[in-house]
Amino acid sequence: MDLTLTYDALTQAFESLKVYFLIYCLCVVLIFLLGKSLDRERFVYPVIFLVLTLYNPILVSPIAETIGLLPRIRRIYWLLPVTLLIVYLIVRVVSEAGSAVFKVAVILAALLIAGSWNNYFENRKTPENIYKISDESILVSEKLHELSPQDGDIMVVFSDDRLQEIRMYDASVRNILRRKDLLNWQPDVEDEEYVREVYASGKTNRIITLFVKYGCVPEDITILSDALEKKDPDYLICDKDSMKMMTLEDMGARKVSETDSFAIYEI
Amino acid sequence: MELLLPILLIAVYLFLFYLCGVILCHGLGRKESIPFKIVYGYFLYFLLFFAVTIIPKALKASLTFLSVLWVIVVCLILIFGIRFLISERETINAGKGYIGITLLLIFLMTALLNTNGDYITIWDAAYYIGDVNTSVYTDSISAYDPYTGAKLSSFTPDYFLEVLQNHSAVVCRLFHIPALLEVRTTLFSVNIILFYTIIVLFSGMFFEDREKQRTLFLVLFMFFDLFTYNLHTRSQILLMRGYEGKAVAANIIIFGLLYILFRYIEGEDDIWKVGVLVSMASFGLNMTSILLVPALTAAVLIPHMIVTAKYDRLRYAIYIVLPMVFPGVMYLGMKYLR
Known part of the structure; x- marks a missing residue:
């Protein structure tokens, strides 16, 4: 009690x-x-x-x-x-x-x-537009549609909580990661043993979350690339963190567009 | 121009609430003020919406189907509301100057808050607005995960009975307006206006027709709301994210019920029926009401019963709390059996 x-x-x-x-x-x-x-x-x-x-x-x-x-x-x-x-x-x-x-x-x-x-x-913050979300979120959404001109859903991985705005604005952009991955799950990333256990578990959402949210890269990079391949997103929207960007490029992902804060990678 | 329709819709919402209030007062044989009719018409309106929505939602019907059903109900509200309105002559008790000042204050507060582009918890906003947007996009009723857009295998117990966001989805479907405009401009403004209308009702209760005191009460209340900011206060939730179900619970449901309970302990025995209405409508607006409504009812009525030694009044507390048994059992059932 x-x-x-x-x-x-x-x-x-x-x-x-x-x-x-x-x-x-x-x-x-x-x-x-x-x-x-x-x-x-x-x-x-x-x-x-x-x-x-x-x-x-x-x-x-x-x-x-x-x-x-x-x-x-x-x-x-x-x-x-x-x-x-x-x-x-x-x-x-x-x-x-x-x-x-x-x-x-x-x-x-x-x-x-x-x-x-x-x-x-x-x-309070002065709104940037009538939708009261950031202009950049709208821009990311527009760029995704430019990159995928065909109708239908665009599967992405959001690397930043701010990008949740996109789904309020444009429901055709779908995020791979769930609330329970990005918010409810709070791993101790300082604990190397725990991180290794996550990689060994093969839980793809968690492996991707460790990378996009906490910047954790497995020693064997194929663990991450396999996880991404399994989920098969069209794009990964990455904050402009040089380590994450370098990792994505090492995995063969291609930067196809960018905004002030984010880079859009084709997976 | 894109903002014109969401702003016009604020007036449409308030008019429909008012008509529901007219129907309510006609049904209960009560003579009440316009603010009272707007506030308690709101509860009747959302109770009707809940009644229309919950079965199609459980059966995973389409949003278009729900929208058609709702248009029929709104037509009935218009027919009966206007009919009763014509048959009853509305009287306004307060002075015209006071009404003007009150409307101006509420308008200024709503306009001020609408110029805010920030929201504190993006995850909550992503749920409430994302659900509306996803429902419109998929032509469904909360059947998809607002965060991912994936189809849900089962409903979340915390949100299944909440229909506030489903109503926004219906409005977006009918008027073809973006979810962000309906939720963060129309619904947000409506909730601000409704809350301060309840405060106007309280000012009338406390200071009757003394206009200066009533105006001062409203001004100070608004001032305190602007300056009592932290992540958890009622005022912060209203001012920063007034479109969320929890803002409705913390402000409109609690204060709406408190006003009724205060009138009851002042000796208006008949008013308990309006308390039952608030209780019945509340869990469709926010599930926290399952706890808050019984707790508030008990906190006001049980001491009153003891102090006045009128123990037979316990039954009115039971009448108000009784509608909570259904959502309470359903919530616990969904939580533990799924």
């Missing part, structure tokens, strides 16, 4: 927003001590109930994995109406205050405090 499960999830859920969460806790206490009974029913008792049940690791830990909650455990904190309560209290204080100066001071203080937290603007 993991007794820190819900606490760890809480710290992650409010990571870098501790003050925001502490202000919420303070608001809950204030409502409990000074609020009307309806407000306590809205904002305090549900929290107490959740702390005793869903946020209680003794109750939740044993069933979390069974019900598929473990990878989504942080979502239980979406149930706390944090902003709703804080903003409600601010507006209540402002509306009940007599002095205009006090009202303005409370609003300014709220804006200044909240304004110092992590903001959306630092994390």
Whole structure:
């Protein structure tokens, strides 16, 4: 039983927003001590109930994995109406205050405090086009179609997560590697013994993943070329990593096109 | 010009939600505001879509077939919605100035967020948008792996009941618009508008017709949302990737249900029926609702029952939670038996 499960999830859920969460806790206490009974029913008792049940690791830990909650455990904190309560209290204080100066001071203080937290603007990016994906992904897709003018699917190997954008834009470009190869499988590539075991296993997706994602090249390069031959992609889209490019060329792959960040190899 | 249709579709979505809200209120004999009708019409709309989709999806029917079915249902929504709309005169309680400011704020927030070209988790985006794009390309209903384009041997338990992306695929099929525009412009904007419409409902609950307080509440709420950013907050999920099912769960489902539960504990006994609607529609929007809806219902209603000593009210909590038994059993069954 993991007794820190819900606490760890809480710290992650409010990571870098501790003050925001502490202000919420303070608001809950204030409502409990000074609020009307309806407000306590809205904002305090549900929290107490959740702390005793869903946020209680003794109750939740044993069933979390069974019900598929473990990878989504942080979502239980979406149930706390944090902003709703804080903003409600601010507006209540402002509306009940007599002095205009006090009202303005409370609003300014709220804006200044909240304004110092992590903001959306630092994390936004101006879109490059109306599809809101990178121009380069669109360019790669167009180049693939230029290279394969016939209708039908184009089988490729994506070497970079960014290239997932292509499938959002153009479903005729199909990736050989699956989510469970590129994301869920996290090999310790520093462990040479483990890497050798992967090569010996003959698992083609994993052998290709080791190369395209981690840059691992087997001593016997035929292991990689056999894996690629088995999967038979039309193209491999490689980030412009000189070692990977050299390996591909050693295997007889031909660079047929390129963009700023990627080289397209015919396999 | 390519953006014109996705933007027009935002209005079409909202109008259809509104008509569904009119049908809902007519059916339940309730007099409610326009924002209420839009928000809870959304749940009725997606409940209907779920009902129409789930069997064709399980039978691996084509997207074209589903699109035809859905057009028929939308025609029925239009016929009944407009008929009820004409028979009932709509009243707007709030002042015109307040409505103008509210609409302007929600419009500005939607426009601001639409100028964002970033998304935090490419793998999630690749699933949600890739599924729509792949379904349109293969004329199927989530029958292919969005990451690879390979045919799936079986459905993923986590996503089988979710039909939000299937709805986007239907819209793309009907209007011939790219998945990226439907999902990252139309659906994203609709979800932002719906969420802040729920906040408008809360402002009415807390401050009734005091327009200044209601406006301040909405402004501060939006401000806090812009400044409470980390990878896991409700606001980040809404602002950065509002088209994902989890954004709907964290924002529209939880707040939509919370509003109903608050009205219930204020003494509106009849409103539980709308709570049941939210519950029934929720798992078709995001599977996390299987846990969140019962937890939220229990967290609000059980303490209320104890405090007021009205133990007979337990049955309303059960009514709201009951629709979750079906997806819950199905999810666990698919997970452990396949």
